Amino acid sequence: MNTVDTLAALASLAHDTKQPVPSPCISVCRIDENSGLCIGCYRSITEIIDWGRQTDARKRLVWRQIAVRAGLTQSAA
DSSP states (O other): OOHHHHHHHHHHHHTOTTSOOOOOOOSOOOBOTTTOBBTTTOOBHHHHHHGGGSOHHHHHHHHHHHHHHTTSSOOOO
């Protein structure tokens, strides 16, 4: 399973409001200089640092942003 496939599987779990929101970390931790995003989870360093302190609602918002960044879905904007 490649990075995007792994994220897609985790993203489907993130929408289940009866379960804790899973971390998008897939242990491929390196920040791309151009985008400023982790090449594994597509989060910014700020999103990574703040993850543990965020509400489930905020985590789900980050997941929606990850989905767009990773090309799993298109932006509504």
